Amino acid sequence: MKTPDTRAALRHYDLARDPVDHGLDPVLPAEPGPVHALDLEPDRVYRRHAHLDNNRSVVFSEWSGTYTALCERIVRVILPMPFDTADPDVCPQCQRWAELRIADPAEFKRQRREWMNEKLQRDEEQENITEWKRRGHNTTA
Numbered sequence: 001m002k003t004p005d006t007r008a009a010l011r012h013y014d015l016a017r018d019p020v021d022h023g024l025d026p027v028l029p030a031e032p033g034p035v036h037a038l039d040l041e042p043d044r045v046y047r048r049h050a051h052l053d054n055n056r057s058v059v060f061s062e063w064s065g066t067y068t069a070l071c072e073r074i075v076r077v078i079l080p081m082p083f084d085t086a087d088p089d090v091c092p093q094c095q096r097w098a099e100l101r102i103a104d105p106a107e108f109k110r111q112r113r114e115w116m117n118e119k120l121q122r123d124e125e126q127e128n129i130t131e132w133k134r135r136g137h138n139t140t141a
């Protein structure tokens with residue numbers, strides 16, 4: 001099922017030599033890999049990216065980290081079509097989130113919040129571990 005307010009997205013693009021100016025331009029990848037879902041919900045930051053509203057052209061993001069899929073992977077190719085949960089090549093995590101959003105938007109929001117909080121906690125724990133190791137290393141040095 002096509003998920004409203006999403007765009008299908010890929011992790012990487014290929015580079016091709018432009019025959020005229022001989023620069024390297026991003027092009028659709030020969031091996032696209034799994035298709036991810038970029039959430040365009042009104043409260044998401046990507047709403048501000050006006051070029052995503054025009055659903056007609058591919059967007060290549062040359063800056064890492066600009067676009068993050070529902071599964072939290074960074075995506076750099078935004079396709080001019082919604083994420084389709086029935087596509088055989090979709091990322092299973094993005095598929096799960098998209099299906100939940102279609103079935104129960106309120107529950108989707110709740111679980112996303114929970115998931116993001118857990119992620120923040122995990123990041124914090126990781127920082128604490130890094131800090132602890134750094135200190136541990138310093139005491140034995």
Ligand SMILES: [Zn+2]
Nearest residue numbers: 036071091094
């Ligand atoms: Zn994904």
